[in-house]
Amino acid sequence: MASLVSSAARTVGSPWDLDDMEPRVREILDRKLILRRQGPYVAKSDDQVEAILSRLYRSQGLTGVEITHLDRMAGGASKEQFAFTLRHDGDPAGARLVLRMDPLESIAQTCRGREAQVQRAMLGVVPVPEVVFCDQEGVTLGQPGLITRFVTGVTKPTEVSAQGVSGIGLRFDLWADTLGRQFVENLALIHGFDWANADLSLYVAPAADTHQAALHQVNWWSHVWRHDVIEPVPVVTLAERWLRENAPVTERPVLVHADYRIGNFMFEEPSGRFTAVLDWELSHIGDHHEDLAWSMQRLFGTFREDGAFLVSGLLPRDEFISQYEAASGNVVDLETLRYFEILNAYKCAVLDLGSGLRAAAESNNHQDLVLSWLGSAGAVFLAQIVKLIRDAEAARATRN
Amino acid sequence: MLPGIDLRLQNVLKALREVVLPAIPADQRLARDQAMLAIGHIAIVADQWREAARYEAGSLRGLVSLAKKLMADEIIGIEVETRQRLADVIARASTIDLSDLALVEALIMELGALVDAVILSCGRPGPLSPALLDAVLSYGEGQSHRERVWFAGTKLDPDVAELEAISDMLAAD
Numbered sequence: 001m002a003s004l005v006s007s008a009a010r011t012v013g014s015p016w017d018l019d020d021m022e023p024r025v026r027e028i029l030d031r032k033l034i035l036r037r038q039g040p041y042v043a044k045s046d047d048q049v050e051a052i053l054s055r056l057y058r059s060q061g062l063t064g065v066e067i068t069h070l071d072r073m074a075g076g077a078s079k080e081q082f083a084f085t086l087r088h089d090g091d092p093a094g095a096r097l098v099l100r101m102d103p104l105e106s107i108a109q110t111c112r113g114r115e116a117q118v119q120r121a122m123l124g125v126v127p128v129p130e131v132v133f134c135d136q137e138g139v140t141l142g143q144p145g146l147i148t149r150f151v152t153g154v155t156k157p158t159e160v161s162a163q164g165v166s167g168i169g170l171r172f173d174l175w176a177d178t179l180g181r182q183f184v185e186n187l188a189l190i191h192g193f194d195w196a197n198a199d200l201s202l203y204v205a206p207a208a209d210t211h212q213a214a215l216h217q218v219n220w221w222s223h224v225w226r227h228d229v230i231e232p233v234p235v236v237t238l239a240e241r242w243l244r245e246n247a248p249v250t251e252r253p254v255l256v257h258a259d260y261r262i263g264n265f266m267f268e269e270p271s272g273r274f275t276a277v278l279d280w281e282l283s284h285i286g287d288h289h290e291d292l293a294w295s296m297q298r299l300f301g302t303f304r305e306d307g308a309f310l311v312s313g314l315l316p317r318d319e320f321i322s323q324y325e326a327a328s329g330n331v332v333d334l335e336t337l338r339y340f341e342i343l344n345a346y347k348c349a350v351l352d353l354g355s356g357l358r359a360a361a362e363s364n365n366h367q368d369l370v371l372s373w374l375g376s377a378g379a380v381f382l383a384q385i386v387k388l389i390r391d392a393e394a395a396r397a398t399r400n
Numbered sequence: 401m402l403p404g405i406d407l408r409l410q411n412v413l414k415a416l417r418e419v420v421l422p423a424i425p426a427d428q429r430l431a432r433d434q435a436m437l438a439i440g441h442i443a444i445v446a447d448q449w450r451e452a453a454r455y456e457a458g459s460l461r462g463l464v465s466l467a468k469k470l471m472a473d474e475i476i477g478i479e480v481e482t483r484q485r486l487a488d489v490i491a492r493a494s495t496i497d498l499s500d501l502a503l504v505e506a507l508i509m510e511l512g513a514l515v516d517a518v519i520l521s522c523g524r525p526g527p528l529s530p531a532l533l534d535a536v537l538s539y540g541e542g543q544s545h546r547e548r549v550w551f552a553g554t555k556l557d558p559d560v561a562e563l564e565a566i567s568d569m570l571a572a573d
Contacts (some may be wrong), residue, residue, distance in 0.1 A: 074433075231512060232512025232513050233512070234535075234540065238533070240520070241519060242528065346537065373556075376551035376554045376556060379447065379543075379545075379546075380556070383544040
């Protein structure tokens with residue numbers, strides 16, 4: 001539970017202590033500057049991936065290794081992803097697996113080790129793909145990567161064809177009730193997870209009852225912006241300062257998925273049962289409002305015929321909040337929620353106009369073309385930042 | 401110029417749409433996705449290229465206008481050196497050939513960096529001044545709208561239907 005102002009808040013550093021961030025996050029971001037000089041990066045061919053996987057499994061002592069049905073998976077603006085079947089003498093029937101591998105630079109530079117840790121921790125809590133191998137430094141694969149079991153399901157109903165990048169802009173219609181309920185329940189389970197007693201050694205939690213949860217994120221994304229900026233954007237810089245000066249207190253940090261939205265969950269047809277919550281690469285310990293605000297972003301939602309905005313194409317905003325409060329026991333403070341909406345719009349602007357375009361400019365991604373395409377949406381987030389800061393300032397003026 | 405830029409872009413689009421894309425096997429998803437995005441990019445560039453210098457000249461004018469507001473009396477705390485450099489870039493912006501896209505872009509970079517420095521440092525350790533906040537938000541409102549119109553062709557903007565045509569936006573600049 002958070003509030004924008006709390007006199008009881010403990011002080012942990014200054015809002016302008018730019019180095020106050022998780023060490024592993026810092027390491028990954030700084031390593032990118034070294035990787036940047038190794039470009040350009042070219043998308044892996046099927047033959048190259050097959051060779052990488054064969055080498056990996058032989059190094060693990062498997063005999064009679066066969067890699068078949070290798071398919072590049074759709075999407076993947078951040079990581080190169082391949083589904084494949086592994087057969088060997090100990091498993092002639094074979095297993096269907098997914099390889100998720102880092103290009104030199106991507107729209108989000110993250111740690112496969114953290115991703116593996118959190119997915120292992122969440123196994124049995126919410127549906128997640130089981131991690132069977134992780135190479136967080138790229139020692140074996142040649143670049144950081146992880147391998148999970150293949151999960152069946154779809155990210156959108158098969159009868160729905162119209163959608164944008166990453167499932168954005170989709171409406172679920174008849175599926176909305178079933179999926180919306182699970183969408184909320186799984187988020188509540190994630191936020192209720194006992195992270196303090198889990199093996200999350202690559203994570204560092206912000207101190208409770210401080211501004212640190214928010215400031216860790218501001219420091220993460222402003223660090224990224226300084227490394228990646230192509231052209232100065234005054235609104236991005238203004239947002240950074242505003243976010244530092246208005247950081248809320250987080251009383252009880254929770255596990256935050258950080259990309260919880262349409263396109264990042266899978267379900268079975270026709271039951272509608274969730275089979276996986278995907279894309280944990282940005283997860284961290286933080287404020288529960290952050291996930292709510294992310295799910296609610298304008299770009300991830302659609303409007304119903306009656307004009308109601310549907311969060312991630314599923315359910316109206318007010319219903320989403322009330323159902324979440326009931327399922328989680330967490331209180332949603334609307335001022336704090338708006339702060340995190342601004343933080344998330346800032347983060348998206350940094351991703352779209354900073355990291356994505358920098359990776360494309362350096363020719364260091366497997367989908368440079370996708371990144372420059374996504375960059376053209378950056379102004380949508382800038383407009384959101386302007387509107388939301390104006391709303392926050394107007395609310396402050398009314399309170400005063 | 402013969403052949404002209406429009407003709408060559410249209411030829412590239414036709415080749416991609418009618419020859420290259422149909423020749424890519426359905427299971428080659430990356431290649432198909434990239435071919436379709438290439439078509440999208442080129443189609444948008446074809447609509448934009450004639451107006452690119454005019455668009456960026458408008459971007460520079462907006463940034464100069466913001467820089468002038470930042471130097472106004474009600475915004476205090478700008479370092480003397482930064483103020484002098486801002487004045488220098490503003491003066492140069494009034495003399496350059498605005499049809500020279502590379503020159504305009506370079507000036508946007510230079511002025512943008514100075515504006516950023518002001519936003520981050522002005523008045524600290526105190527809070528952002530209301531005047532500075534309002535100046536940047538007003539600029540941001542205008543510039544983000546211009547950019548949304550400029551890139552409306554990608555249809556990534558969820559509110560694309562409410563945006564005017566590029567020609568109307570430039571006429572109102």
